[in-house]
Amino acid sequence: MTFRGLNADDHEAYDRPRRHTKPRTKDRPDYTKAEIGMIITVDRGRFRTLIDGREVTATKARQLGRTGVIVGDRVRIVGDTSGEEGSLARIVAVEARTTVLRRTADDDDPYERPIVANADQLVIVTALADPPPRTGMIDRILVAGFDAGIEPLLCLTKADLASPDAVRALYEPLGIRVEATSPAADLTALRNILAGRRSVFIGHSGVGKSTLVNALIPGALRAIGHVNEVTGRGRHTSSSAIALELAPQTPEAQPGWVIDTPGVRSFGLSHVSRERLISAFEDLESITLTCPRGCTHETSAPECALDAALDRGELSRARLESFRRMLDSGQ
Ligand SMILES: Nc1nc2c(ncn2[C@@H]2O[C@H](COP(=O)(O)OP(=O)(O)OP(=O)(O)O)[C@@H](O)[C@H]2O)c(=O)[nH]1
Ligand SMILES: [Mg+2]
Numbered sequence: 333m334t335f336r337g338l339n340a341d342d343h344e345a346y347d348r349p350r351r352h353t354k355p356r357t358k359d360r361p362d363y364t365k366a367e368i369g370m371i372i373t374v375d376r377g378r379f380r381t382l383i384d385g386r387e388v389t390a391t392k393a394r395q396l397g398r399t400g401v402i403v404g405d406r407v408r409i410v411g412d413t414s415g416e417e418g419s420l421a422r423i424v425a426v427e428a429r430t431t432v433l434r435r436t437a438d439d440d441d442p443y444e445r446p447i448v449a450n451a452d453q454l455v456i457v458t459a460l461a462d463p464p465p466r467t468g469m470i471d472r473i474l475v476a477g478f479d480a481g482i483e484p485l486l487c488l489t490k491a492d493l494a495s496p497d498a499v500r501a502l503y504e505p506l507g508i509r510v511e512a513t514s515p516a517a518d519l520t521a522l523r524n525i526l527a528g529r530r531s532v533f534i535g536h537s538g539v540g541k542s543t544l545v546n547a548l549i550p551g552a553l554r555a556i557g558h559v560n561e562v563t564g565r566g567r568h569t570s571s572s573a574i575a576l577e578l579a580p581q582t583p584e585a586q587p588g589w590v591i592d593t594p595g596v597r598s599f600g601l602s603h604v605s606r607e608r609l610i611s612a613f614e615d616l617e618s619i620t621l622t623c624p625r626g627c628t629h630e631t632s633a634p635e636c637a638l639d640a641a642l643d644r645g646e647l648s649r650a651r652l653e654s655f656r657r658m659l660d661s662g663q
């Protein structure tokens with residue numbers, strides 16, 4: 333296990349701006365009246381921000397220092413916020429985030445890469461074929477989602493090429509919602525799950541994230557990759573994350589947001605602790621309270637209370653195995 337014992341406070345250490353060498357000015361301008369927008373995408377240091385339905389291009393004000401500004405962030409913005417061609421506004425503050433989805437390049441990488449802010453649903457997009465599903469990757473993204481407190485949804489694409497049953501059977505015991513899609517599929521169920529929420533789509537390159545976004549949002553016009561006939565891999569097409577508005581299903585309903593992201597090759601978890609993963613499963617956590625001190629709860633852990641609960645029939649084998657696979661994904 334290489335899950336590090338980092339707690340929530342340690343996360344902040346990486347984002348903290350460098351200590352100022354010049355004394356801070358006492359009379360900082362008052363930004364409480366600045367307009368508030370949401371970051372839609374980031375392109376070469378420019379932030380595309382949505383303010384009251386206008387798309388405004390902005391840069392980061394110098395006083396923000398190394399504070400990260402990422403897709404989904406709510407920001408305070410001043411200057412020319414007309415959104416007219418050539419106009420440039422300034423982001424002066426980032427509002428507190430409700431969630432942050434993070435990854436590290438690999439499990440030894442101390443630098444977290446925040447991907448998306450304020451998402452409340454994590455859509456793990458996995459193809460059933462071309463490229464074939466890899467449970468290790470699904471498990472890792474699930475762990476990152478639980479760590480961030482974002483509800484997961486497993487979306488299995490290319491159901492026209494292979495059956496979703498085997499993958500479904502691995503994750504439904506954990507209480508994870510699974511939806512299968514194909515080009516001909518009726519997307520009503522998926523639309524209902526996405527309605528009114530901020531959903532970030534994550535998965536390998538070529539699994540069909542952008543294809544799905546295009547099917548859900550007419551006019552999204554996301555570029556689609558071509559699967560290499562020899563390797564079965566998709567060409568990397570989406571190059572930066574982008575938030576797109578999902579029209580409400582009825583005029584009274586809240587719009588949702590779908591955030592398409594570039595394909596990830598790996599999903600490092602050096603920022604996630606074992607304790608935080610277990611605490612995402614309340615019933616399992618309460619069972620582990622009677623484990624021997626320092627129990628890792630892995631398959632080989634002696635006298636783990638999860639095995640006793642399995643023997644007593646209080647826990648299904650499928651659920652325990654799924655959970656242990658996730659624990660292992662931090663190795
Ligand atoms: N047969 C089949 N092909 C699909 C399906 N969904 C997507 N594809 C194809 O898979 C390829 C890759 O799709 P993309 O939508 O570009 O994949 P992506 O996940 O956005 O890839 P990146 O942007 O590189 O991360 C394209 O050739 C799509 O036409 C599906 O449900 N069935
Ligand atoms: Mg894409």
Ligand SMILES: [Zn+2]
Binds near residue numbers: 623629
């Ligand atoms: Zn245990």
